[in-house]
Amino acid sequence: MGEPLLVAEDLGKTYGTEVKTxxxxxxxxxxxxxxxxxxxxxxxxxxxTLLNLIGLLDTPTAGSVTxxxxxxxxxxxxxxxxxxxxxxGFVFQFHHLLPEFSVLENVVMPGLIxxxxxxxxxxxxxxxxxxxxxxxxxxxxxxxxxxxxxxxxAIARALLNRPALVLADEPTGNLDTVNTTAVYDLFRTIHRxxxxxxxxxxxxxxxxxxxxxxxxxxxGRLVQDVRDxxxxxxxxxxxxxxxxxxxxxxxxxxxxxxxxxxxxxxxxxxxxxxIAPPPDASPxxxxxxxxxxxxxxPDVGDEPERGGPAHV
Amino acid sequence: MLSLRIAARFLRKSPVQSGLIAAGIAFGxxxxxxxxxxxxxxQESLVDETIGSSPQVTVASAVEGESVTYTGALQQTLExxxxxxxxxxTRAYSAIYTQGDGSAxxxxxxxxxxxxxxxxxxxxxxxxxxxxxxxxxxMVGRDxxxxxxxxxxxxxxxVRPDGTADxxxxxxxxxxxxxxxxxxxxxxxxxxxxxxxGQEPDEYTAVxxxxxxxxxxxxxxxxxxxxxxxEGLTVSEWQAENEDLLGALQAQSSSSYTIQFxxxxxxxxxxxxxxxxxxxxxTRQIGILKAMGMKDxxxxxxxxxxxxxxGAGGAALGVLLGVVLILVFAxxxxxxxxxxxxxxxxxxxxxxxxxxxxSSIIPxxxxxxxxxxxxxQGG
Numbered sequence: 001m002g003e004p005l006l007v008a009e010d011l012g013k014t015y016g017t018e019v020k021t022x023x024x025x026x027x028x029x030x031x032x033x034x035x036x037x038x039x040x041x042x043x044x045x046x047x048x049t050l051l052n053l054i055g056l057l058d059t060p061t062a063g064s065v066t067x068x069x070x071x072x073x074x075x076x077x078x079x080x081x082x083x084x085x086x087x088x089g090f091v092f093q094f095h096h097l098l099p100e101f102s103v104l105e106n107v108v109m110p111g112l113i114x115x116x117x118x119x120x121x122x123x124x125x126x127x128x129x130x131x132x133x134x135x136x137x138x139x140x141x142x143x144x145x146x147x148x149x150x151x152x153x154a155i156a157r158a159l160l161n162r163p164a165l166v167l168a169d170e171p172t173g174n175l176d177t178v179n180t181t182a183v184y185d186l187f188r189t190i191h192r193x194x195x196x197x198x199x200x201x202x203x204x205x206x207x208x209x210x211x212x213x214x215x216x217x218x219x220g221r222l223v224q225d226v227r228d229x230x231x232x233x234x235x236x237x238x239x240x241x242x243x244x245x246x247x248x249x250x251x252x253x254x255x256x257x258x259x260x261x262x263x264x265x266x267x268x269x270x271x272x273x274x275i276a277p278p279p280d281a282s283p284x285x286x287x288x289x290x291x292x293x294x295x296x297x298p299d300v301g302d303e304p305e306r307g308g309p310a311h312v
Numbered sequence: 313m314l315s316l317r318i319a320a321r322f323l324r325k326s327p328v329q330s331g332l333i334a335a336g337i338a339f340g341x342x343x344x345x346x347x348x349x350x351x352x353x354x355q356e357s358l359v360d361e362t363i364g365s366s367p368q369v370t371v372a373s374a375v376e377g378e379s380v381t382y383t384g385a386l387q388q389t390l391e392x393x394x395x396x397x398x399x400x401x402t403r404a405y406s407a408i409y410t411q412g413d414g415s416a417x418x419x420x421x422x423x424x425x426x427x428x429x430x431x432x433x434x435x436x437x438x439x440x441x442x443x444x445x446x447x448x449x450x451m452v453g454r455d456x457x458x459x460x461x462x463x464x465x466x467x468x469x470x471v472r473p474d475g476t477a478d479x480x481x482x483x484x485x486x487x488x489x490x491x492x493x494x495x496x497x498x499x500x501x502x503x504x505x506x507x508x509x510g511q512e513p514d515e516y517t518a519v520x521x522x523x524x525x526x527x528x529x530x531x532x533x534x535x536x537x538x539x540x541x542x543e544g545l546t547v548s549e550w551q552a553e554n555e556d557l558l559g560a561l562q563a564q565s566s567s568s569y570t571i572q573f574x575x576x577x578x579x580x581x582x583x584x585x586x587x588x589x590x591x592x593x594x595t596r597q598i599g600i601l602k603a604m605g606m607k608d609x610x611x612x613x614x615x616x617x618x619x620x621x622x623g624a625g626g627a628a629l630g631v632l633l634g635v636v637l638i639l640v641f642a643x644x645x646x647x648x649x650x651x652x653x654x655x656x657x658x659x660x661x662x663x664x665x666x667x668x669x670x671s672s673i674i675p676x677x678x679x680x681x682x683x684x685x686x687x688x689q690g691g
Contacts, residue, residue: 048689057603057685078607085605092688096600100318100325110604112314157604169688 003069005164005197006031006054012062013049013220023049025062027222029215031199033164036191038200038208041217048169050217051201055088055167056080068164085114089158089196093170095150097142103129103153104138110161121160128156131193132186148179155186159196166190168200172207184210315610318601319617322594330622333586337626338633340579341664344572345634348660349653350641351568355561357648359526361489362557365432367400367520368529368550371542379515380545389541390519395532398430398522403505405517407470407498411460418456418470418498422505431522434486434499440464441484445501450480453494457485470498472508480504526550576667583622583671587615591675598679599687612680615672623668627661634660 011027014020024046031037041047052058054065056072065072068087072080084090089110097106104125111121129138132152142150151171158166168187172180184207191198200211208214209228216224323330371390373380380386382401390399403422408415421428425445429435435443439454441464450468462468466482480500488494506513523532529549537547551558591598598611635652642650 052685052688055603057688078609081602081605081607083605084603090603096596096603096687098597098600100321100597109601112317113601113605113610 004030004066005033005035005068006199007066008050008054008063009066010063011050011053011060011065013046013053013058014061022220024053024060024217024220027063027217029222029225031165031197033197034191034195035197035199035213036188036211037198037213037215038202038211039215039217040202040205040208043203045217046220047201047203047217049220051167051169051199054199055090056084085110086161087164089161089163089166091151091155091158091166091168091171093173095142095147095154095174097150097153097157099141099143101142102138103134103140103142103145106142106153107156107160110157114161125156125160128159129153131159131190132156148175148182151175151179151183152186155183155190159190159194162194163196165197165199168198170201170203172202172204180204180207314606315613316617319614319621322590322597322614323618323621326590326593329586329590333583333622334626334629336582336586337579337623337664337668338629340575340582341627341630341660342633342637343575344660344663345631345652345657346637346641347568347571347575348656349634349638350650351564352653352656353638353650354648355564358561363526363550363554365489366550367431367518368523368526369396369521369533369536370548371519371521371536371545372517372548374544374546379509379511379517380519382514382516382519383541385541386519386545389539390521390536393532393536395523395525395528396521397524398520400424400427400431400520401516401518402428402520403502403509403511403517405473405505405508407472409456409460409468409470414460416456416459417496418452419496420450420470420498420500420505420508422500422508423502425499425501428499431520432488432499434484437486437488438484439487441482444483445499447501447504448480449483449501451484451486451499452482453497454485454487455491455494456496456498457482459495478504478508576663579664580667580671583619583668584674587619587672587675588678590618591615591678594679595682596687598682599684602682602684603688608680611682612676615675615679616669619668619672619676620665623665626668627664630664631657631661 007030009028012025013023014025015023027050039047039050049058053060054067056065056067056075067083070079070083072083075083098109101109104122105118107125107129108116108118108121111124112118126135126138129135132155134149134152134156137145137149137153142153145153151174155171158168166187171187172183175183187198187200188210190196198211200207202208211228213227214224215222216226371380371386380401387399390396400423405420405422407418407420409418423445425434425443428445429443434445434451438451440457441451443451445451450470452462452468457463462482462485464482464484468480468482469477470480471477486494486497486499488497503513505511506515509517511517521532523529529551533547533549536542594614598614602608602611635657638650638652
């Protein structure tokens, strides 16, 4: 097995100096390349804090984040910014599009930040927009789109630099059910097509249950790390060697995460419920979106497996 | 140049705000250019009026009352100095004019009319009669002529210091541009003065000079004093004798600089506050750009570029405004020769841009330090 994409080791975040508030402590887990995982937890549990630490948007007060082999503790601000640009894609609850720019300009922005020219990025941006069903909207202003379209543009932007990991913080929090399903299906399809790893923060268990792995955070601790081995795609994704790993049942979470996962979940978390089939996890759930993608990858027929019995 | 591209887009998408900042800079620099050009023109005019029509450097005998022998070597030295523009040997004496119960002292200068014109512009200042300074002729000031009812052609009897009297004919009445001069100056022919003073043809009371740069007179005087041809002579210059005027000019400059400083300060504060507001308004955008990997310095440069673009545009507009104002004022009945001061205008433009760029330091630093997590957490 190759180097893990992400290793969080004994990660902690404490706010304040005199009055200390512990937002996160002792979180350890490993994310392999091409994994499709979610972080669940109640509001204030620390899941967004965890995502921000992993995304190098925030710095831990304890522990470390190793991203693609880079120990981020030793990195200067500029190097952290470069890693964010090259390795990570962000999708937030709010789309955070730049209203001064067109859809195309918004999508190419990570590439421009990385130093590429708009001419070299245009084709890829159009391709990604097409992938997300946003053809023909390239020159529109971001403000002229619907909520669902804006979020899809934000996803396109997150994907432009072909990141190894997309971090999504409540990406469907502002969307209705139809758009929520569509966005989730897009994530799943992109994961399958491009081998991109996803880590989705959500409080919606229905969304979490459709991922391959659920990390549950409660009171700032990782209390559960469960994998739905049956939910993983039957065929390996069409990209790098990491995909081969994704096709096999992933290993148990390493380090402290194991210990946490081994501890019984708090009563409120309901481990068994967490992996119950979602009510809308039907074969048609993402069929339309997935159907637009290239025929080379596994098609939406894989979906029912996720709806079947899931196991830790 | 992504920062520049983003800066330009931010400016374009906030036309009112951008316009207001540019207008603020334009008005500030416009006032600066107008005020500066006005003061400089005013001072040049004042200096020209006061000093332009009088000798700026005077060569006289080191012994009071003795004559200067105007030798070929002396002439060559004086005329050969690169800064000296006019050399006029003159003879001067005092006389008293009496008419009935009234009398008036006169400071009489004798010399060649053509040469005198190069300093005093007598021919160009005639208000009555015709300029002429042949033997037995005199040109008097306007106020003096008015006081005693003298007109061209009138006979003028001057009583010399030794008590002897001489009668001259008034050929012209002159306006010297200053009341004191108009009351007390009179010009006669060189030989007439030589006769009065008992001087030989190559002897003069003083040699009067004008120089290219009036404020460079001190250096010219020092250089001339060191010349061998001027041994036994003293060289004086106008600045040492006109401290009050210099003080007034300096005070005028100081007040002008003070006004300009506060105008620029107001402009700087205006730009800084507007850019700071803009930086706050764009916090979300900057935060998301940083989350996507934009580095602190790149983010900070956005407002530097905004300030530079606004500064250059606003200052260019301000220069245009100031120059137009000066030209309009020059056309609308002013006695001062108003003209745009291009050197000063260029400096004003650079200062305008610099002030704008300096004003961007606070928003740039704020943007540079912005932590993307603040924006992400704020939603």
